[in-house]
Amino acid sequence: MAIKNRILWLIIMGLLAFGAILTALLVILLPDSENFQSLWFVRKMDKQSGDLFGQEKRIITPTPDSRLSYLLLTNLIAGPQSSELVTPFPSGTKVLSYRQEGQTVYIDFSADYGKADPFTLSLAEYCLAATLTGVVDEKENGNMDKILYFHITIGGNPHPYYSNTFSLSDFLTDGFGLIPFTRTATLYYPHPNNLYLVPRQEQLMLYSENDLLTSALDTLLHGPADVPSLAIAPPDTTVLFAGVADGVITVNLSRAFLDYANSGMSQARMMLYSIVNTLTGLVSADSVRFLIEGEVISSYGGIPLLEPLSRDASLIFGA
Amino acid sequence: MVTITRSDTRSGQNQALKKLHFFSAFVTKLNGLALIFAAVLVVILNTVPIYQAQNIAFRAREKSMREHAESIAQMLGWLERLSIEEMPLLARFAPLPAERLIVLDENGQVIYDSVTSDSRIHTRMLSSETAAAIRGNVHFSYQYRETDFYSQITMPVRYKDTITGVVFLSYLDSELGTQLQWVRHTFAVISCFVILLFAGFTVPLSIHFARQMKIIRNTFSMMAKGNYLIRLDETGFDEFATLRQELNRLNIALANTEEMRRRFVSDASHELKTPLASVKLLSDSILQTPDMRQEDIHEFLTDINNEIDRLTRISGRLLQISTLEDKTLQQSYRRTDAKAVAENVCRMLTSLAKASQCTIRPELAEDCFVRASFDILYQIFYNLVENSIKYSGHNKEVRIFLYTREEKVYFIVDDDGEGIPESDLERIFDRFYRVDKARARSTGGTGLGLSIVATAVQNCGGTVKAENRSSGGSRFTVIFPLAPAEEEGGEFDGD
Numbered sequence: 001m002a003i004k005n006r007i008l009w010l011i012i013m014g015l016l017a018f019g020a021i022l023t024a025l026l027v028i029l030l031p032d033s034e035n036f037q038s039l040w041f042v043r044k045m046d047k048q049s050g051d052l053f054g055q056e057k058r059i060i061t062p063t064p065d066s067r068l069s070y071l072l073l074t075n076l077i078a079g080p081q082s083s084e085l086v087t088p089f090p091s092g093t094k095v096l097s098y099r100q101e102g103q104t105v106y107i108d109f110s111a112d113y114g115k116a117d118p119f120t121l122s123l124a125e126y127c128l129a130a131t132l133t134g135v136v137d138e139k140e141n142g143n144m145d146k147i148l149y150f151h152i153t154i155g156g157n158p159h160p161y162y163s164n165t166f167s168l169s170d171f172l173t174d175g176f177g178l179i180p181f182t183r184t185a186t187l188y189y190p191h192p193n194n195l196y197l198v199p200r201q202e203q204l205m206l207y208s209e210n211d212l213l214t215s216a217l218d219t220l221l222h223g224p225a226d227v228p229s230l231a232i233a234p235p236d237t238t239v240l241f242a243g244v245a246d247g248v249i250t251v252n253l254s255r256a257f258l259d260y261a262n263s264g265m266s267q268a269r270m271m272l273y274s275i276v277n278t279l280t281g282l283v284s285a286d287s288v289r290f291l292i293e294g295e296v297i298s299s300y301g302g303i304p305l306l307e308p309l310s311r312d313a314s315l316i317f318g319a
Numbered sequence: 320m321v322t323i324t325r326s327d328t329r330s331g332q333n334q335a336l337k338k339l340h341f342f343s344a345f346v347t348k349l350n351g352l353a354l355i356f357a358a359v360l361v362v363i364l365n366t367v368p369i370y371q372a373q374n375i376a377f378r379a380r381e382k383s384m385r386e387h388a389e390s391i392a393q394m395l396g397w398l399e400r401l402s403i404e405e406m407p408l409l410a411r412f413a414p415l416p417a418e419r420l421i422v423l424d425e426n427g428q429v430i431y432d433s434v435t436s437d438s439r440i441h442t443r444m445l446s447s448e449t450a451a452a453i454r455g456n457v458h459f460s461y462q463y464r465e466t467d468f469y470s471q472i473t474m475p476v477r478y479k480d481t482i483t484g485v486v487f488l489s490y491l492d493s494e495l496g497t498q499l500q501w502v503r504h505t506f507a508v509i510s511c512f513v514i515l516l517f518a519g520f521t522v523p524l525s526i527h528f529a530r531q532m533k534i535i536r537n538t539f540s541m542m543a544k545g546n547y548l549i550r551l552d553e554t555g556f557d558e559f560a561t562l563r564q565e566l567n568r569l570n571i572a573l574a575n576t577e578e579m580r581r582r583f584v585s586d587a588s589h590e591l592k593t594p595l596a597s598v599k600l601l602s603d604s605i606l607q608t609p610d611m612r613q614e615d616i617h618e619f620l621t622d623i624n625n626e627i628d629r630l631t632r633i634s635g636r637l638l639q640i641s642t643l644e645d646k647t648l649q650q651s652y653r654r655t656d657a658k659a660v661a662e663n664v665c666r667m668l669t670s671l672a673k674a675s676q677c678t679i680r681p682e683l684a685e686d687c688f689v690r691a692s693f694d695i696l697y698q699i700f701y702n703l704v705e706n707s708i709k710y711s712g713h714n715k716e717v718r719i720f721l722y723t724r725e726e727k728v729y730f731i732v733d734d735d736g737e738g739i740p741e742s743d744l745e746r747i748f749d750r751f752y753r754v755d756k757a758r759a760r761s762t763g764g765t766g767l768g769l770s771i772v773a774t775a776v777q778n779c780g781g782t783v784k785a786e787n788r789s790s791g792g793s794r795f796t797v798i799f800p801l802a803p804a805e806e807e808g809g810e811f812d813g814d
Contacts, residue, residue: 045450052447118426119453122443161426172439175446176462178419179469180491203493205417207437214436225417 037068039076040130041085042123053127053173056080067137069105069147070098076131088123090116096155104149104165105132114154118161122171125152129168180207185216188277188316189230190270196317197274200224212282213242217251220278232271234259240293244285248308251275252291261301268301273315280311287311346529353521361510365503372502373463376495380470381459388457388474388488395422395476401484403440406431421487422476423449430484444487448473452485468496531559538566547574586751590633590766594626601626629765636767640750643695643774652779654802655696657687657728661721664700668708676713679704684722690802691779699775700730702768703795707734711792728799738787747785748773772797 036057043054060075062068073095079087092112099106107128116124129150137144151165172178183204188197202224204215217239223231234256241252261268276288287308290297297305341347391409398405401424409420409431421439422431427449429439448458452473461470471489475482534551541549547570551563601619605611611619642648665681672679689696707717711734720731739747746752751766769785772795776783781799788794 045447045454050447052445052450118424119450122427122445123450126443126445161428170442172442172444173446175448175460176469176471177446178421178437178439178471178489179462179464179467180419181464182467182491182493205491205493207434211436 040127041080042088054085069135069137103145106151108153111155126171133168180205188274194266194270197315198317217242244283247285249279249285249288265302276309346525350525357517364506364510384472388472388486392474392476392486403430417491419489423485466496466500468492594630597626598623633765652690654688655691657689658683660696672708677708678716681719687721687728688802689799695775699772702772703732707732711736726801730797732795735792738793
């Protein structure tokens with residue numbers, strides 16, 4: 001048993017030593033990673049899921065005659081070295097002209113480029129943007145601007161689908177890039193007797209943190225999905241804007257909101273403070289300014305609205 | 320088969336007990352097995368049902384989303400080209416609050432987004448899912464994050480045979496996600512319960528096993544040191560109770576054997592010492608009396624000679640007993656005709672009977688076959704008949720019966736002697752036991768004849784008993800199992 005353990009121990013130590021030596025050799029022998037440039041291509045699609053694009057690392061060194069970005073573009077058109085990737089650029093595509101003004105690159109492709117189907121052109125333009133965005137070319141007296149925008153023409157004519165410039169942010173390549181998320185928030189609904197507000201935990205669906213106020217307000221106005229009868233506003237009311245600035249929340253609602261303005265002062269009070277107490281509990285703000293289609297209204301059901309309404313915690317049941 | 324030699328046994332007594340190796344211990348293996356079983360059960364409990372529940376939920380969701388996306392794609396399929404201007408058409412397909420509808424044109428550019436707060440209009444959605452849809456495939460995918468169950472479908476929009484765009488529909492179902500999480504939590508609780516149940520069952524069981532093993536191990540250890548007085552508690556109905564019971568029986572048997580061995584050594588020493596003492600005394604007398612008469616010397620030497628003969632007989636008989644105790648002898652046994660052996664014995668003892676003025680009356684039936692060897696059977700019959708002749712006295716009769724009854728062979732020797740005292744009947748077959756020591760010595764007895772008979776009968780699978788007849792005299796009854804007829808070709812058949 002002891003001999004077996006010793007042999008096993010020796011094997012493990014040997015493997016560790018081998019790994020350490022191999023790592024050291026790789027660090028010493030591999031060239032500096034700064035010289036590697038990423039070129040983006042389309043993966044061969046053998047299945048309907050997974051990444052659509054893949055990158056290939058190459059060492060591309062600019063020459064006095066050719067700038068780095070131009071070399072990257074020509075390499076991109078030439079195609080990948082990997083058999084798992086393909087170039088989306090139509091065969092025969094040539095760069096007729098290439099120039100950079102500020103952060104924008106102007107590229108005029110040959111007519112062959114326009115022969116591809118619209119979706120393939122989009123793929124090609126994403127590969128172009130992903131490869132060239134952020135590249136900084138050198139010039140005689142310093143560096144050029146970082147490349148961020150692209151403008152494409154075909155044989156001197158405008159692009160058949162995109163006449164404007166585009167950037168990398170105009171593309172969404174993550175298959176699950178639009179997944180919303182839920183946030184638990186406390187919303188205050190008026191009690192039927194209109195004497196106090198009742199708190200209720202709601203799951204709000206958000207696409208970004210900026211949606212929090214809009215989503216909460218929308219849920220208050222139209223009621224939660226499981227109890228729509230809790231809606232505090234007329235059904236046609238829409239949220240035009242909800243945002244916070246300088247500790248004051250501004251809410252801009254459609255004119256339909258005014259339909260309940262004459263339903264009594266106590267009900268109007270509860271409606272407004274339902275919104276005020278809910279929204280001020282979600283962000284760091286103390287008051288809410290109400291606008292109807294962008295305009296300040298003097299009052300709502302007898303409640304003055306010329307000034308923002310401050311939070312009133314005494315209206316909350318059990319507070 | 321393991322053979323233990325005497326030297327092994329001796330060294331084994333001095334050798335310390337092997338230390339239990341933790342990983343080799345039975346209890347460790349039992350606990351390990353229970354642990355593996357529990358782990359497998361927990362893994363299965365926490366994967367298969369949840370996976371199935373998720374699968375069912377996903378399939379249901381896929382079906383409803385596919386139907387919804389199809390209806391939208393069909394409506395958009397009336398348009399030759401999809402554009403932002405045409406998208407108000409989708410107002411009638413107002414999505415649910417948790418739903419998001421996106422329409423892409425043939426470039427993959429978003430031309431409609433139902434979520435205004437996060438609108439992606441003009442963004443080009445270039446994922447593998449949209450690429451698949453542009454190629455004409457429907458793609459449904461889902462993700463499960465904490466309490467959120469997110470699903471999405473991409474479906475091509477066809478105008479005649481041309482794909483003009485893609486419908487992208489997504490749905491976030493927190494309620495279903497919560498339910499799935501509840502299922503997961505429930506199974507997690509069940510798993511904990513299962514683990515506790517296993518632990519509650521296996522831990523006490525393993526402790527019980529370990530304790531019982533230790534008791535038995537310690538008992539064996541004590542036995543190895545020669546202590547046969549340990550008696551274990553025999554209560555209980557499990558295997559360990561049976562084992563403890565067997566151990567107690569083994570201890571009793573070993574103690575008896577040890578006692579017999581001691582007594583035998585003591586008796587044998589005594590029996591051997593007496594003639595040796597006589598020889599020593601007589602030879603000393605001769606040596607220390609220079610003027611001893613020739614007649615006296617001759618008489619002393621005759622006595623010495625008789626004592627030496629007696630020593631020879633004792634050692635010979637002890638050797639016989641030792642041989643008879645060898646169980647491997649049974650392998651050489653054949654179907655033997657007991658009548659032929661008995662006739663032979665009667666013939667051989669006729670002269671002794673005549674000398675004792677005694678009559679031998681044999682009544683021997685046919686077909687009395689015993690599984691034994693001729694020699695061993697002869698030994699039994701000879702010793703019993705000779706014993707009866709010696710102790711029956713003058714003008715008496717020794718009757719010999721041999722017959723079969725109920726698959727048994729009976730060999731009975733009756734004599735008309737004085738019988739055996741009741742107190743001696745139980746020990747009459749013990750080694751060196753004599754009813755009348757003085758008389759036995761005078762008749763040349765060694766006290767081993769009946770012991771040889773008992774050992775030989777036992778070796779043949781039979782029984783022997785001694786009793787006093789009501790009309791006087793003693794009776795020795797030997798009962799053998801009848802040897803089956805198919806065992807032909809016995810060692811001795813009388814011819």
